[in-house]
Amino acid sequence: MMRTGPLWRILKQNLRRNIRTLILSSFGIAVGIAAFVFFWGLSAGVSAVVLHDIFPIDRIEVIAPKTSITGLTTSLDDALVQKIVARPEVKTAYPKLKMAFPAKGGGRLLGNDLAFEVGGFCDGIDPTLLAGDPGAAEFKDWEEVDKGKMTSCATQPCANPDYFCAAADRMCHHRVPVLVSRTVVEIYNGSFAPAHGMPKIGSMQETALLSAARNLRAVIVLGESFIAGTAANLKHAPELWEAVLVGISTKAMPIGMTVPIGYLRRWNGAFVGPAAARSYSSILVDLKDRSQISTFLPWLRQQGLDQEESQAERISLVITIVTALFVFIAFTIMFISAVNISHTFFMMVSERRRELGLMRALGASRADVWKLVVGEAAVIGLVAGAFGVIAALLLAHGIDSFSASRLPDYPFKPHTYFAFSPALIAAAIGFAVLFCVVGASLPARKAARTDPAAALAG
Amino acid sequence: MTPPANEPLIRLAGVTKSYGHGKGRQQVLRGVSLDIAAGELVALIGQSGSGKSTLLNIIGGLDRPDAGEVLVAGRDLTRLDDGNLSRLRNERIGFIFQAFHLLDHLTCIENVALPAAFSPTSREGEARAREALARVGLGDLAYRRPTELSGGQKQRVAIARALFNRPALLLCDEPTGNLDTHTGREVIAFFQELNQKDGTTLLIVTHEERVSEAAGRVLRIVDGQIEREEKAA
Numbered sequence: 073m074m075r076t077g078p079l080w081r082i083l084k085q086n087l088r089r090n091i092r093t094l095i096l097s098s099f100g101i102a103v104g105i106a107a108f109v110f111f112w113g114l115s116a117g118v119s120a121v122v123l124h125d126i127f128p129i130d131r132i133e134v135i136a137p138k139t140s141i142t143g144l145t146t147s148l149d150d151a152l153v154q155k156i157v158a159r160p161e162v163k164t165a166y167p168k169l170k171m172a173f174p175a176k177g178g179g180r181l182l183g184n185d186l187a188f189e190v191g192g193f194c195d196g197i198d199p200t201l202l203a204g205d206p207g208a209a210e211f212k213d214w215e216e217v218d219k220g221k222m223t224s225c226a227t228q229p230c231a232n233p234d235y236f237c238a239a240a241d242r243m244c245h246h247r248v249p250v251l252v253s254r255t256v257v258e259i260y261n262g263s264f265a266p267a268h269g270m271p272k273i274g275s276m277q278e279t280a281l282l283s284a285a286r287n288l289r290a291v292i293v294l295g296e297s298f299i300a301g302t303a304a305n306l307k308h309a310p311e312l313w314e315a316v317l318v319g320i321s322t323k324a325m326p327i328g329m330t331v332p333i334g335y336l337r338r339w340n341g342a343f344v345g346p347a348a349a350r351s352y353s354s355i356l357v358d359l360k361d362r363s364q365i366s367t368f369l370p371w372l373r374q375q376g377l378d379q380e381e382s383q384a385e386r387i388s389l390v391i392t393i394v395t396a397l398f399v400f401i402a403f404t405i406m407f408i409s410a411v412n413i414s415h416t417f418f419m420m421v422s423e424r425r426r427e428l429g430l431m432r433a434l435g436a437s438r439a440d441v442w443k444l445v446v447g448e449a450a451v452i453g454l455v456a457g458a459f460g461v462i463a464a465l466l467l468a469h470g471i472d473s474f475s476a477s478r479l480p481d482y483p484f485k486p487h488t489y490f491a492f493s494p495a496l497i498a499a500a501i502g503f504a505v506l507f508c509v510v511g512a513s514l515p516a517r518k519a520a521r522t523d524p525a526a527a528l529a530g
Numbered sequence: 531m532t533p534p535a536n537e538p539l540i541r542l543a544g545v546t547k548s549y550g551h552g553k554g555r556q557q558v559l560r561g562v563s564l565d566i567a568a569g570e571l572v573a574l575i576g577q578s579g580s581g582k583s584t585l586l587n588i589i590g591g592l593d594r595p596d597a598g599e600v601l602v603a604g605r606d607l608t609r610l611d612d613g614n615l616s617r618l619r620n621e622r623i624g625f626i627f628q629a630f631h632l633l634d635h636l637t638c639i640e641n642v643a644l645p646a647a648f649s650p651t652s653r654e655g656e657a658r659a660r661e662a663l664a665r666v667g668l669g670d671l672a673y674r675r676p677t678e679l680s681g682g683q684k685q686r687v688a689i690a691r692a693l694f695n696r697p698a699l700l701l702c703d704e705p706t707g708n709l710d711t712h713t714g715r716e717v718i719a720f721f722q723e724l725n726q727k728d729g730t731t732l733l734i735v736t737h738e739e740r741v742s743e744a745a746g747r748v749l750r751i752v753d754g755q756i757e758r759e760e761k762a763a
Binding site: 074075078079081082085088089426427429430431432433434435436437438439440523524525528529530 | 583584587590592593612613616617619620621625627629631633635636640644645646647648649650655691
């Protein structure tokens with residue numbers, strides 16, 4: 073049995089003398105691996121942007137069906153939330169409440185006055201949904217936090233700049249924490265900013281914007297609208313609240329703003345009535361395991377509920393199909409290369425017949441000879457795989473650089489289109505070795521079976 | 531492993547070997563039996579195609595007989611699996627060929643140390659290879675490649691390689707066939723020295739008179755059978 077040291081020494085000697093042939097025969101493996109890593113990395117990168125930033129896929133949004141044969145629809149209330157949470161597949165569930173009455177907003181952004189409609193573009197979520205995300209510390213129902221501790225501003229302004237003096241009760245209220253989605257930022261960057269000659273918000277400006285947001289005065293006027301006549305018949309007089317942007321989050325509504333759900337419960341109750349405070353627009357459900365969706369969805373439909381149509385599943389399927397196609401092409405290239413490697417090794421074994429016979433005479437067993445040939449193929453696979461990976465990384469870097477410097481900004485333009493995980497790199501090199509070893513296995517078998525006496529006789 | 535006392539180093543009994551199939555089948559060895567004691571220097575002579583090299587390959591474990599018993603150093607070669615047979619070749623048997631069979635992409639010292647690569651235990655390859663090269667008088671050519679050597683030097687490197695593991699048995703197939711008279715004589719003298727000083731057993735296949743003259747015993751093989759055995763004068 074050959075020891076590793078001598079095996080490696082002989083492998084090096086053999087590789088050195090056939091370097092040109094081996095480079096040529098392993099070229100295809102390097103190209104195949106480069107294609108595999110490139111397309112898989114591209115798919116993973118695009119998936120990360122599409123399925124994380126644009127269409128988050130990590131949770132189900134439960135809604136009441138828009139139409140029903142009986143005309144009756146299930147109400148999304150706290151009892152239903154508890155019922156969903158009690159399901160064995162469910163980790164947790166968060167209700168979502170939409171603003172049920174007209175409202176408008178205004179403020180200054182990057183030196184420009186802005187006015188916008190809020191009614192229909194505002195919802196509320198449970199602050200615990202944001203746990204661990206940036207802005208989570210500020211995103212809370214401050215009315216509940218400050219209950220019984222509010223100070224009057226009837227005679228003097230509020231001391232804390234995070235608070236404003238509400239005209240209705242002359243008390244200092246914490247400004248309403250607001251989240252916006254990345255979609256809003258992208259729409260602003262892609263359409264609004266160029267059209268109005270305003271600066272774009274990049275990742276650095278985002279950080280600056282959030283830190284500066286504390287000093288900005290944004291207002292929400294509840295019960296008023298830019299759309300004439302829509303604010304009639306409300307149960308409460310218009311009310312002005314100040315707001316503060318605390319984060320950009322995938323959990324915010326795609327187009328609009330998101331506030332802690334407590335605010336909307338109170339506002340909907342005051343402006344529309346108690347039913348509007350209790351009836352949620354949807355319920356976000358986190359499953360313990362994504363695969364349990366197959367048992368959860370039928371139960372959901374039995375309850376007269378539905379899943380919010382999401383593009384995520386469809387886009388995920390398209391990405392999977394396209395990735396599979398490119399990976400198939402990459403593997404076809406590698407398969408053809410493995411056949412080429414096999415051919416090269418068959419030739420090499422024939423050329424080295426005497427040498428193999430000599431090694432057998434000097435004490436090499438059949439297994440040793442097999443290891444020598446397969447080991448050579450494995451080293452070629454390792455090197456070709458490494459070159460393929462490097463080529464893919466360089467190509468990806470080139471495309472990212474080109475995109476950053478030459479392509480115009482567009483919504484959700486990523487910093488990189490690729491995601492190369494260590495597992496992908498390891499798998500790619502593993503495949504390169506595997507294809508080379510498989511290609512060389514038949515020649516190695518032939519080499520191991522070489523009759524030493526006949527080989528030495530020539 | 532050494533053979534039990536008073537048992538020969540090599541014992542063949544009724545060894546037969548054929549090549550080919552059907553009508554083309556040719557019997558090369560026809561029931562060969564012989565004993566060679568440890569420390570003997572034996573010449574195996576015969577015409578081309580008489581079965582000399584086949585017999586040598588069977589004794590060296592490079593080929594297997596169709597029938598018969600082959601004992602070398604107390605081991606029945608016909609019963610050994612490939613791993614054990616390879617180990618026996620590596621540790622107990624040295625081969626010397628007419629065509630030298632040196633690897634041109636390796637230096638002399640790398641050629642000589644090649645058997646160490648297939649030994650599960652040998653870890654002193656370079657030192658031992660240097661010693662073997664010095665023994666054949668080529669210590670200063672250790673880092674030359676075979677292409678830079680004369681025929682005689684090449685054969686001496688091949689001898690050094692055969693001696694690397696200090697084998698009990700040297701099997702030589704026409705070792706002087708590619709050498710001039712003078713160099714051939716030197717090689718034979720070296721074999722005699724090995725035999726007399728170290729007690730190494732040598733079985734030399736040859737058709738040259740001068741080689742058989744140096745042997746202690748001469749076996750003549752004709753049509754696959756040991757026809758005659760001559761003791762040296």
